[in-house]
Amino acid sequence: MKILVVEDEPKTGIYLKQGLVEAGFVVDLVENGLDGLHLALTEAHDLAVLDVMLPGIDGWQVLQGIRRAGKDIPVLFLTARDQLEDRVKGFELGADDYLVKPFAFSELLARVRSLLRRGGKAKESEFLRALDLELDLLRRRVTRSGKRIDLTAKEFALLELLLRRQGEVLPRSLIASQVWDMNFDSDTNVIEVAIKRLRIKIDEGFEPKLIRTVRGMGYVLEITD
Amino acid sequence: MKILVVEDEPKTGIYLKQGLVEAGFVVDLVENGLDGLHLALTEAHDLAVLDVMLPGIDGWQVLQGIRRAGKDIPVLFLTARDQLEDRVKGFELGADDYLVKPFAFSELLARVRSLLRRGGKAKESEFLRALDLELDLLRRRVTRSGKRIDLTAKEFALLELLLRRQGEVLPRSLIASQVWDMNFDSDTNVIEVAIKRLRIKIDEGFEPKLIRTVRGMGYVLEITD
DNA sequence: CTTCAACTACCAGAATTTTCATGTCTCTCT
DNA sequence: AGAGAGACATGAAAATTCTGGTAGTTGAAG
Numbered sequence: 001m002k003i004l005v006v007e008d009e010p011k012t013g014i015y016l017k018q019g020l021v022e023a024g025f026v027v028d029l030v031e032n033g034l035d036g037l038h039l040a041l042t043e044a045h046d047l048a049v050l051d052v053m054l055p056g057i058d059g060w061q062v063l064q065g066i067r068r069a070g071k072d073i074p075v076l077f078l079t080a081r082d083q084l085e086d087r088v089k090g091f092e093l094g095a096d097d098y099l100v101k102p103f104a105f106s107e108l109l110a111r112v113r114s115l116l117r118r119g120g121k122a123k124e125s126e127f128l129r130a131l132d133l134e135l136d137l138l139r140r141r142v143t144r145s146g147k148r149i150d151l152t153a154k155e156f157a158l159l160e161l162l163l164r165r166q167g168e169v170l171p172r173s174l175i176a177s178q179v180w181d182m183n184f185d186s187d188t189n190v191i192e193v194a195i196k197r198l199r200i201k202i203d204e205g206f207e208p209k210l211i212r213t214v215r216g217m218g219y220v221l222e223i224t225d
Numbered sequence: 226m227k228i229l230v231v232e233d234e235p236k237t238g239i240y241l242k243q244g245l246v247e248a249g250f251v252v253d254l255v256e257n258g259l260d261g262l263h264l265a266l267t268e269a270h271d272l273a274v275l276d277v278m279l280p281g282i283d284g285w286q287v288l289q290g291i292r293r294a295g296k297d298i299p300v301l302f303l304t305a306r307d308q309l310e311d312r313v314k315g316f317e318l319g320a321d322d323y324l325v326k327p328f329a330f331s332e333l334l335a336r337v338r339s340l341l342r343r344g345g346k347a348k349e350s351e352f353l354r355a356l357d358l359e360l361d362l363l364r365r366r367v368t369r370s371g372k373r374i375d376l377t378a379k380e381f382a383l384l385e386l387l388l389r390r391q392g393e394v395l396p397r398s399l400i401a402s403q404v405w406d407m408n409f410d411s412d413t414n415v416i417e418v419a420i421k422r423l424r425i426k427i428d429e430g431f432e433p434k435l436i437r438t439v440r441g442m443g444y445v446l447e448i449t450d
Numbered sequence: 451c452t453t454c455a456a457c458t459a460c461c462a463g464a465a466t467t468t469t470c471a472t473g474t475c476t477c478t479c480t
Numbered sequence: 481a482g483a484g485a486g487a488c489a490t491g492a493a494a495a496t497t498c499t500g501g502t503a504g505t506t507g508a509a510g
Contacts, residue, residue, distance in 0.1 A: 015396070190469085440456095441507095
């Protein structure tokens with residue numbers, strides 16, 4: 001399996017290549033869009049990994065070029081968190097998947113494999129919703145009633161868990177292991193404190209309240225009118 | 226497979242039971258050492274999970290009772306981080322494995338399965354060493370030249386990684402993914418900062434220096450005389 | 451032997467997360 | 481209904497971790 005990687009930042013590019021090679025792929029690495037496009041058109045790759053932000057022509061333009069030439073290989077985009085803003089809509093048109101930096105290498109590998117297996121179109125669902133609360137997984141952003149809400153990493157992870165299992169009462173032990181990785185201790189109240197912070201941000205000033213405490217059981221996010 | 230759980234704190238006990246039942250085990254849960262011992266002697270369990278700290282007779286005494294009665298079932302101990310101090314040596318005598326709270330439930334499950342599979346004796350190696358630097362995985366403590374050093378969670382994780390792969394140059398990308406879970410960003414210097422903090426704690430005031438920077442490659446922990 | 455550029459180190463302020471002490475609520479038992 | 485216990489909420493300090501800027505080092509190129 002041969003993969004084309006277009007990434008201008010050498011450090012990142014080298015690590016990408018190294019990791020993919022270790023995983024058993026053949027990798028062509030180039031540092032700018034023009035070379036990338038050229039290589040994509042002259043060589044036969046099974047997949048392309050494109051950084052969006054590239055000097056000269058950007059990843060998006062490279063994709064256009066590839067598609068215009070009639071090549072239908074799956075394309076995985078890499079985007080920095082903030083470059084993303086007004087570009088997202090564009091992705092609908094042609095990218096097969098994207099990853100927001102920073103990401104774990106294992107994540108990249110998983111997506112690459114999934115794209116190769118399924119021959120493209122692996123896009124994940126990008127939003128989680130409950131009423132007027134919306135969580136944008138791609139941009140890692142949250143809004144309620146259209147109003148943007150800034151969450152920290154832990155808060156986001158907690159809310160994501162609650163939203164993914166909407167309606168289920170999640171015991172503390174589950175929350176602890178999911179959001180805090182390690183945990184099975186009882187003499188701490190990190191969870192309560194985190195829930196409180198989250199409530200202040202997503203429930204305070206809004207109706208109805210979405211996070212409910214179930215005494216003796218845990219917490220649920222559910223729509224109670 | 227039937228498991229005996231002896232845990233006095235109801236919350237923890239219930240979660241343990243719940244989790245183990247979900248994993249397909251039959252679970253007897255009791256809240257004190259005496260009941261635990263009684264049940265262990267009258268019923269046939271395949272494994273026992275004992276909290277060390279119990280009202281009345283403690284986990285250790287329960288184990289003794291079980292062994293005296295000639296029962297040879299594997300025993301997994303649960304210990305709080307600080308109760309551990311002067312008890313550890315005792316474990317050599319009869320416990321098959323132990324887990325320090327707080328721990329991830331998945332961790333417990335893994336150990337339970339391993340004990341059941343191998344029919345006991347799954348003890349992990351508990352120390353990592355390099356010269357006069359010693360890292361005690363069980364107690365999560367570090368000493369250099371006998372002098373105790375307090376490390377934070379991240380510092381510990383970083384040092385553990387360096388020690389486990391002693392002599393290998395670890396590229397930043399590897400460190401980032403191992404210690405920081407998510408990561409593949411270049412515009413951050415968390416790693417440098419963490420290395421610096423770690424150096425201050427384990428290398429400053431000692432000789433030789435153990436952590437070495439390999440320019441352009443990463444960091445190694447190695448013994449250079 | 452200089453100079454430059456790329457790395458790495460260092461520092462301090464900011465943000466996040468945890469801990470701890472205390473307050474409030476809810477259920478149970480009388 | 482009232483007392484007590486356990487569970488949860490709250491607030492604020494403490495600890496940890498991250499960010500961004502600046503300084504120092506090193507190796508390569510001239």
